[in-house]
Structure formats: C-alpha cells, structure tokens
Amino acid sequence: MKLAVCVKRVPDSEARIKVGADGKSIDGTGVKFVLNPYDEYAVEEALKLKEAAGSGEVVVVCVGAEAAQETIRTALAMGADRGVLLMSDTLPLDPLPVATALAAELKDGGYDLVLFGKMAIDDSSQAVGTMVAELLELPSVSAVAHLDIADGKGVAEREIEGGIEVVEFALPAVVTADKGLNEPRYPALRGIMMAKKKPLDVKEAGLDAGGLEVLSLDYPPERQAGRIVGEGAEAVSALIDALKNEAKVL
Amino acid sequence: MANVLAILEQRGGTLKRVSHETLTVARRIADGLGGEVHGLLIGGAGVQADGLGVFGADTVLVATDDALADYQGDRYASIAATAGDFDVVVVAATALGKDLAPRVAARLGCALAADVTEVRYDGGIVVARPVYAGKATYTLKVTGSPCVLSVRPNAVAPEQTKKPGASESVTVDAAEPKAKTVEVKQPERAALDVAEASVIVSGGRGLKEPENFKLLEDLATALGGAVGASRAVVDAGWRPHAEQVGQTGKVVSPNLYFAVGISGAIQHLAGIRTAKTIVAINKDPDAPIFKVADYGIVGDLFEVVPKLTEEISAIREG
Numbered sequence A: 001m002k003l004a005v006c007v008k009r010v011p012d013s014e015a016r017i018k019v020g021a022d023g024k025s026i027d028g029t030g031v032k033f034v035l036n037p038y039d040e041y042a043v044e045e046a047l048k049l050k051e052a053a054g055s056g057e058v059v060v061v062c063v064g065a066e067a068a069q070e071t072i073r074t075a076l077a078m079g080a081d082r083g084v085l086l087m088s089d090t091l092p093l094d095p096l097p098v099a100t101a102l103a104a105e106l107k108d109g110g111y112d113l114v115l116f117g118k119m120a121i122d123d124s125s126q127a128v129g130t131m132v133a134e135l136l137e138l139p140s141v142s143a144v145a146h147l148d149i150a151d152g153k154g155v156a157e158r159e160i161e162g163g164i165e166v167v168e169f170a171l172p173a174v175v176t177a178d179k180g181l182n183e184p185r186y187p188a189l190r191g192i193m194m195a196k197k198k199p200l201d202v203k204e205a206g207l208d209a210g211g212l213e214v215l216s217l218d219y220p221p222e223r224q225a226g227r228i229v230g231e232g233a234e235a236v237s238a239l240i241d242a243l244k245n246e247a248k249v250l
Numbered sequence B: 001m002a003n004v005l006a007i008l009e010q011r012g013g014t015l016k017r018v019s020h021e022t023l024t025v026a027r028r029i030a031d032g033l034g035g036e037v038h039g040l041l042i043g044g045a046g047v048q049a050d051g052l053g054v055f056g057a058d059t060v061l062v063a064t065d066d067a068l069a070d071y072q073g074d075r076y077a078s079i080a081a082t083a084g085d086f087d088v089v090v091v092a093a094t095a096l097g098k099d100l101a102p103r104v105a106a107r108l109g110c111a112l113a114a115d116v117t118e119v120r121y122d123g124g125i126v127v128a129r130p131v132y133a134g135k136a137t138y139t140l141k142v143t144g145s146p147c148v149l150s151v152r153p154n155a156v157a158p159e160q161t162k163k164p165g166a167s168e169s170v171t172v173d174a175a176e177p178k179a180k181t182v183e184v185k186q187p188e189r190a191a192l193d194v195a196e197a198s199v200i201v202s203g204g205r206g207l208k209e210p211e212n213f214k215l216l217e218d219l220a221t222a223l224g225g226a227v228g229a230s231r232a233v234v235d236a237g238w239r240p241h242a243e244q245v246g247q248t249g250k251v252v253s254p255n256l257y258f259a260v261g262i263s264g265a266i267q268h269l270a271g272i273r274t275a276k277t278i279v280a281i282n283k284d285p286d287a288p289i290f291k292v293a294d295y296g297i298v299g300d301l302f303e304v305v306p307k308l309t310e311e312i313s314a315i316r317e318g
Ligand SMILES: Cc1cc2nc3c(=O)[nH]c(=O)nc-3n(C[C@H](O)[C@H](O)[C@H](O)COP(=O)(O)OP(=O)(O)OC[C@H]3O[C@@H](n4cnc5c(N)ncnc54)[C@H](O)[C@@H]3O)c2cc1C
Pocket: A013, A037, B203, B204, B205, B206, B207, B229, B230, B231, B232, B233, B244, B245, B246, B247, B248, B249, B250, B260, B261, B262, B263, B264, B265, B266, B267, B268, B271, B281, B282, B283, B284, B287, B299, B300, B301, B302
C-alpha cells in the first residue's frame, strides 16, 4: 500500500507566542517547534495501514523552511520511509497556495491514501487536506476519528455536533486525522538513528502569495480577572445576583 | 453586481440558528459591496426556508433532493460552487462548514479565511482570525475575488433587517457522491453540542468520579445548556471527546461558561477566551482559572453546585 502523509512544522502547543517587530508575524526566536500534533495521528495511521498491508511505502511531504527537515525526520523516526521537503521560507495564511503545491507533488505519486492532520495548530485553517482532495478530485473525509480500510474501500467516522457521520469511499482517497484516531508511537532510539539515513528530497515549493493580506498580528485583549464573589455555598446568591444584574446573562 | 452567497445549514430539515449569523455577516458584506445576499439551503425534500428576509436574505436558493438530507461533502460543494456568480461565499464554521468551506474555495480557486471571529467592510473585507490556539489574532484583508469566509459560531450576533427573502428552488443533478455519508449515528441522549451552546457547564478532575458529572448535567439542564469537560477527564474516559473544551478540543464562545473543578491550564483557557462571561468554582483560591474568570466562588463544588442548581431552577420555574 502506498501512502503519503503531509506534515507541518509548528510551534509547540505550550510555546509562548511573541508578536515580531513587524507586528505582522510571530517572533520565532527561542520557540520550540514540533511536528504538528494532529499530523502525528496521520503518520501513525499510515504506518499502521502499511504494517497491516504487509508491504508498501509511507512518504512524508512538507512545505516549509529549511528547518522543517527536522520535522520530516521526526516522522521518519516514527517509521516513515522517505521525505520530501517543498522549500518555502514563508507560508501564506491563505491555505490554497500550500494545498496547490502539495497537490502538484502528490498528483502522480500513485498513492492509495493521502493523510493529513485535521488542522495545523498554528494557523488552524482546517483546510489544506480537504483542498488537496478537491484539487486532485479525490474522495475525502475530514476530522476522522475512526478509520477502516479493506479491499480498496474505506469507512470513516467523523464527529459532528451531537452525532457521528459514517462515510464510505473508494481508494484512492484523502483523510484528515482527528484526535482519537490512534495513539501515536514515540520514535525509538533505533528509529531516530535509522531516520538519519532515510532519503529526504528537497525542492523549491514556488508558492503563490494567496488572497489574504496580513494587516496586523495582535495579542487578544487580556481577560481582566474578575472578582471572587464569596466562599462556599453561601456565595451562590451573590453569584446569581451578579449574573442577573451585572453580566445580564441569566 | 457583487453578490454574496450565504450557505445555510439545516439538520433533520430544520434550519440551524447559526444560519442567522451567517446571513448577518453576508448582509454586512453585501451592503459594503452594494450587492445582494442569496441564501443557499441544501437538504432533503421539505426543508424550511421561510422568514429569512428578516436576517437579510434577498433571496433563498433551495436545493432539495432526498439524497441530500444528510451532509454529502462533494455534492454540497458542487451545488454551492455552481449556484451563481458570487464575489463572496459565507458559511458557519461548524463541523459541516469546516469541511465545506475548503471544498468550495478549492473549486473556485480562491482564498479561504477560516473560522473568523469578526468581519467588517472597510473598502474591502477585513476579518479577525484567532491563531496559535487563541494566543494571537490576525487582522486580514481579503485581496482576491471571489473569496470564502467561514465564521465561528456565536462570534457574531444576528441582526435583523427587512429584505424579501423569497425562496427559489434550484435544480440539482443527481450524482453519486465520491465519499458518501451513509449514516449519522445519534448518541442515546441527544446532547446539545458545546460548540453551539450559549451556556456551558464544564467539569474537570475536581469532580473526582465520572458519576459526579450528574451534578453538572443537572445544572446544565436548569440553564438550558451543555456539559463540557477538561482534557484530564476526557483522557480518563469519564466524558466523551465531543465534550472536550480547549486547544485539542473545541473552541467555544458561549454567553456563560462555568468551569467547575477545572484548574485553568493554558490549553483549557485557549478554548474559552471568547466566552462572554466565565464563572469559576474551585476550592483552590490560587487556581489559574480565577485569573480569567469574571466571577469566582472559592469552595467545595459538591456544596456549591447543588445549591446553584436549586436556586437557578427556582428562578426558571418562578
Ligand atoms: C498538547 C496539549 C494539549 C492539551 N489540550 C487540552 C484541551 O484541549 N483541553 C484541556 O482542558 N486540557 C488540555 N490539555 C491538558 C491541560 O494541560 C491540563 O492538564 C488539563 O486541562 C487539566 O484538567 P483539570 O483542570 O480537569 O485537572 P487539574 O489540573 O487536576 O485541576 C483540577 C482542579 O479541581 C479543583 N478541585 C479539586 N477538588 C475540588 C472540589 N471538591 N471542589 C472544587 N474544586 C476542586 C482543584 O483545585 C484543581 O484546580 C492539553 C495538554 C497538552 C500538553
């Protein structure tokens, strides 16, 4: 089975985000970058599918700066076979240019399944995977929390408000992975050693600018700490009074 | 003319309230552009599209087919992308909208501003997009045309205007979807989803045992709200993932959010930054949740919550 996984290099979820001097982007100095957490689910699922099929290849594709090689190596250390880096020093906020570059790279790869994360935790568009599927005219299911693949067909479950959609499709196809799909493995030391020798192709991505212009990047208004209305059950009346008469939400 | 398409959402044939927010945003943009708002409602036979002029629809296109009662991504996308010549497409960033918006943008070959929390027209469309799990917000100007916007539920208050809102049916081609929704499983107790609820009562590890969430269910019922959860209790298997609020769960914008026995870790706070009013109930006066809460009660939740439920029920009944 031939599988591709698209991964992104993102700031760690616990990183402190600092707005850069230009007021339009983040200051990455001192920030720890990681493989996007949702992409770990995608890598794990691809590895499991390859293992279940008994043979095949898992290719990791990333659009990013030079440093994103490290992110690809993380996926290779988990067990993927080879990597492709489409180099671009900057990434537009509009998801279409990245999707277009990925679609061009994946188009003639002969993949049975292409996996993505549900969202990149930095820009959080939740779009790139589904866009790639549309550009390649492949069936796709997004935010998948359960996946069965057998006999060239797939059944995926995705969570919607107050329910679960069950979606059937034929391969080749695209899925984007949600939390709950699996438990991603940690790269073992042996995997990390082996990853250093696995092939990693680097090419230019040649991205368009996209259709969104950044005017500014700002910190959200700080929530002002409110007040403690009291202690224990006696404070309930004071709370209700505040919710009714001050906040006017009851 | 620069018209705006507002993709409306129904579930089981009934229009979702979030569609009023979608129309409100579409109206605001259309007024800026000097164009019309065309709603688009896709669903099974008999979907209701009446009265949408109130929220600013000039017309409502209704595409019905029994095979479209449940969401079918590629069919919905093809109907939306071919519904007419539009400068802007607006959809709510619900589970459906988050899947549909990128499909439509890819088909139109245009920009997508996803999950925006503010939209204004200022010589062009300007939107606010929270990023890095709400730790920063981009202000973006849309430079291309057409464009697709998905708008976070509850972020924009519906506004009423008076437009005709006459419905018009559109013919749809019978086509087999590439990926087909064959079933929508409903949980035994159809709970209100945290992403849509205007009141949320969330619980964390302070609840001690899964059975104790009954206390929060009772409070949520009294308030007509939904139950939410911290990741700690979801990971422990006490509550379903659908209820998780935070960075790896749902980002919510209710009017009223209760954090009960939740410490207020940064990843949890990432999900509630845009809640209008936050109430914290925690026995530890130094819990970080008190730094963001509008109102706090320091105390044992097992004493506070039942009392709160009792008093709120009394108000609701009286
Ligand atoms: C990558 C990543 C992503 C994450 N994503 C999320 C996410 O999406 N959502 C999320 O919630 N977390 C997330 N977390 C986890 C987060 O860091 C915290 O571990 C989690 O939120 C803690 O849950 P809690 O507040 O229920 O538990 P605790 O931190 O253990 O807090 C329990 C609280 O209950 C109080 N308490 C105890 N007994 C009582 C009582 N009788 N009455 C009143 N109060 C009482 C305590 O004082 C304490 O403050 C994430 C972590 C990582 C690393």
